[in-house]
Amino acid sequence: MRIKIINPNTTWSMTEKIGACARAVARPGTQIVAVSPAMGPASIESHYDEALAVPGLLQEIAAGERDGIDGYVIACFGDPGLKAARELARGPVIGIAEAAMHMASFIGSRFSVVTTLGRTIGQARHLAEAYGMERFCANVRACELPVLELEEPGSQARERIVAECRRALDEDGSDVIVLGCAGMADLCEHVADVLGVPVIDGVTAATQLVESLVALRLRTSKRGELARPLPKPMAGLLEGFSLAR
Amino acid sequence: MRIKIINPNTTWSMTEKIGACARAVARPGTQIVAVSPAMGPASIESHYDEALAVPGLLQEIAAGERDGIDGYVIACFGDPGLKAARELARGPVIGIAEAAMHMASFIGSRFSVVTTLGRTIGQARHLAEAYGMERFCANVRACELPVLELEEPGSQARERIVAECRRALDEDGSDVIVLGCAGMADLCEHVADVLGVPVIDGVTAATQLVESLVALRLRTSKRGELARPLPKPMAGLLEGFSLAR
Amino acid sequence: MRIKIINPNTTWSMTEKIGACARAVARPGTQIVAVSPAMGPASIESHYDEALAVPGLLQEIAAGERDGIDGYVIACFGDPGLKAARELARGPVIGIAEAAMHMASFIGSRFSVVTTLGRTIGQARHLAEAYGMERFCANVRACELPVLELEEPGSQARERIVAECRRALDEDGSDVIVLGCAGMADLCEHVADVLGVPVIDGVTAATQLVESLVALRLRTSKRGELARPLPKPMAGLLEGFSLAR
Amino acid sequence: MRIKIINPNTTWSMTEKIGACARAVARPGTQIVAVSPAMGPASIESHYDEALAVPGLLQEIAAGERDGIDGYVIACFGDPGLKAARELARGPVIGIAEAAMHMASFIGSRFSVVTTLGRTIGQARHLAEAYGMERFCANVRACELPVLELEEPGSQARERIVAECRRALDEDGSDVIVLGCAGMADLCEHVADVLGVPVIDGVTAATQLVESLVALRLRTSKRGELARPLPKPMAGLLEGFSLAR
């Protein structure tokens, strides 16, 4: 099967890292296609960034449909454009916050999310609630790390994340850690080794979930809210997004 | 004061109708600027349409900030881009679903939403929950009317809406009706007269709320989640959305 | 239009302050009538005080109906008698906790309430839940100030309130402050200036909301729970509260 | 022990019926004192009626405290003045809606409330939520019976209540019935016999709960929200409600 992992920001070093992490856990027969959209922000740290990442993301979903992709992962912890993507796709689409939070609920009693900037805490909380995972989410914590610092070789990102995770275990009464940024995917194993509790990265979790849904032949329901969007004119810069009838 | 009402679709006949409804309730000193974005869908009937309406909407918010606009109304019942708009704006930004639902909670015990296509029911329910208005929302009902049929002179839209509102009162135990589309703004008075219960249109409700917040000198909090987005590069078609430092 | 603001306690110095604050934000054509009832407690700091403030409050609503008042504000943060008042009134009735909490949800992600005595925290939490605002309410905090100390010229009330607001911002992760007593109405601007975040006083917020509902011709629904009470005999001291058929 | 059952309306035929029902289930050593207040409405069918029933109710609590009463039952399904009564009382105070709903949760999976007028449904739902019993409450249904019709010898009240209870079992998936008015207390046994499921009357349920709390020496906590109200002047007609220091 072919799974497309879309990093909705345009920082390709992160996209490659994400692709590598996904490939490391994918099943033998699975082909992982990891891309960034042709348009949008270099990183996603606000609702504004999320909103502007979505058109490029949807373009990649539409291209994937033409290419016969079996399922998709949206590799940003805000899960931008998830429902719109589901309308476009025949197969399943999973967001990495969604994947990580659900997986956490299977192996522990309560999880803490450790994310980048404090201003994104609200979105993580909102997603936990929208997914029904609020009851498992003991806390959302920020390291006040800008996303792109995770891409800088000499940064102290890893140390700060580990330190915040420790505080989470001590203060929140949680027994599982969820990493709150796709750019942390490569740190997952290290953090788990250091802490001695399960640590979940959404990129690999979502990859597995999409593979599972495809294996089960479960596709996005086309009855009701997630049916294919009605074709209609799109004006201006976004003209190219008009759907064919 | 100057209030900008953004109809996030590109159908200007609807925009003019919305502007007229807002002006009819605005205070003497208020100037209403009603616009559609330069890009985006002709109507909004899916998550896909919503997602593609947001960049044009944000462009209008950014322009409004340069023009010294005091507050904004997002005139689509899905309240697309609301949080992103709040990050950009100094003044208040209100969505019409948000406005209508809150207002309904002040004058009755439970409201029913009567909207256009059934596929949008999920989004209305989601907003009711996100705003804390779920406890007041007895039901969300659809007339299965495409949005643009509301713009067609000879259509039976009005009759179908009235009929669905009657069913809502009879079957849902509600005592207030919320109209679920900006394009129904001009029908509000008629429907209220016919039904004999309060009927709320979000366009006029949101206009009043924005005027109130401006009069109270209450602006969007810039501490935390809704602070101005960090400046960063935007690639491709959306290059123009990079924020100045 | 004429709006009646009822301070449900009998301390007229507070009533006058409240009236002045409301007048300062009211629209040019609005006449503000600020009153205290002829009966009831000097301040409201318990469920007992609230319960005994309600008959006098309802007397003022009934008088207002005879006088053709367009809408009402209940100017006590416990929102006493709100539903009973809505049954009596044709126009809208808004409580100040209700107004302040809803307004807070429009301009920030989470608010803290800063109130007087700790024993009133339960009621504020109860209202937040009843209005659906619990999800926006990060915390309710008390300064342990008796209500009437707010009326004493040389008191340190202002300093203690500012100090508690600062703790709220630091410890609760909130981005908006709601003042939890009508007697704090005149401190709102000062506290906002000092803190640099939006600070909401319910008296002015409710005044604006009532003006908005009246302008929208939205009155209390008389279908169902809030219909006019059935006439029936009232015995003893409260004989005068029997409604005419 | 001595338990005071306060029927907060002034219809003494109902008070006597309530007293008799309570006495029929009380323990051998318990003395039941059933009273109506000296002031207030003849029946309680609105928030207005509830509000005006509370001062007389509180007068009876205050008198009970002087008389050394051990615990109280508030015998109206809206549980008016419950928290204010708890502030005044040293011993426990239980409302009949509270008692009936909690008891229902112990013996079935979901209950239906069958009450008098439709306009009181909102209050019953509100109480179910405030007590945490919403999850057990399948529905609240009204017979559109005025309260005082329950006192009329030749009325068809009993038949209409039984018929509505049957509909509740058939349509709501409930397995327990809660009678939604103190005036139905004497019908409980008949309805249970006819339906073959548990039927709960709040008057007898609350009597048992108060006896249990007294036997366990559990009194209302005087730390925090339910501490004795602070003494302060009461003006006008309600002057007599000032508490002694």
Next chain:
Amino acid sequence: MRIKIINPNTTWSMTEKIGACARAVARPGTQIVAVSPAMGPASIESHYDEALAVPGLLQEIAAGERDGIDGYVIACFGDPGLKAARELARGPVIGIAEAAMHMASFIGSRFSVVTTLGRTIGQARHLAEAYGMERFCANVRACELPVLELEEPGSQARERIVAECRRALDEDGSDVIVLGCAGMADLCEHVADVLGVPVIDGVTAATQLVESLVALRLRTSKRGELARPLPKPMAGLLEGFSLAR
């Protein structure tokens, strides 16, 4: 009436203590039968222990039904097997966590649970939610005391429990304490005396509730979820649990 109190662990010293506490509060005509099952764990400190305590517990319920027992108390704070027991029993069955939490909601605004090992906190929280008592539960706290240490004469259990209760009152804003283990039943009076707030032991609370339900002739509803289990073969070690037709 005869009430059977089942301590689901096999430590008879605890069973006798529990029986004595129940007898101390039971009504004159009530006979208390306190037992431990013939099979199962010596103490219950995990989901595993709970699961293995249930067959023995059900055996005691089945025996009770043959003996004409009127009602049952499950005397372990995890309320193991409560719904299964209700299916078997004609009369009422109450768990001690259930009893204590409901009683707490009648006499205060928020309670803290003080329990034994931290690993049981999740189960106490789960029960609070399942019973609708979450809104009254300020916190669940553990003393990290093994259950059987409560049975050891010279242990410091009492001091540690009192110390944790004090912290609960200071830090949680609660006004009632719930003791989180049947083995603490004999400490209830002492802890209440020391703290000066209501302290609730579930064993005595449940005894009173069962007596109340029996006095009200309220039995477990046999319509729906709690109907008697269908007879069917049981294999292996549990063969004896097959129900007669």
Next chain:
Amino acid sequence: MRIKIINPNTTWSMTEKIGACARAVARPGTQIVAVSPAMGPASIESHYDEALAVPGLLQEIAAGERDGIDGYVIACFGDPGLKAARELARGPVIGIAEAAMHMASFIGSRFSVVTTLGRTIGQARHLAEAYGMERFCANVRACELPVLELEEPGSQARERIVAECRRALDEDGSDVIVLGCAGMADLCEHVADVLGVPVIDGVTAATQLVESLVALRLRTSKRGELARPLPKPMAGLLEGFSLAR
């Protein structure tokens, strides 16, 4: 990897069917071991049946741990003993209701559960809530089919299930069906083909989830609630369940 699927009832024809369905979706390298316990009920249709299925289930988990099993599926829609099993297991344990409900939330907006006997509806609703899936669960419906009728060659089970599923889609507004019994696993493909919407069987869904968790090296957290149970004596018939230190 080796995954053990435990059908907690003792009907081996169902166990074999379940095993075959799991094998049909398992990854090439996965070995599926499907078993029934040596003790317990022939089918699970009540809380009593569930309770008595758990010891045998836990015996199978304990045996699996000795055999080096990587993960477990509990193949009964009531998810009996799930938390106790997680305490025993090092690897992941997933219940089939849990798996099916989570998977449904990924591919649609709301699902209906179609189950066997009406008396099990309460348990399915309880699980939906405990997993946070209540918001996605439009309804739980029963066909009033005894579980073992699913094993009878000539039964009309399939027709009745399809008919109930159709009603679910028409009346509940759902877009995904969840089959509410492990014994329906082999009907999943047929029902999906007939209905044209996604239909989810929990056995295959759980198999995939366990495989995914194992592939991600995510094991049950041993910090806190799900840590290995403390060793202690077990008495009587269950003596063999004492854990080694």
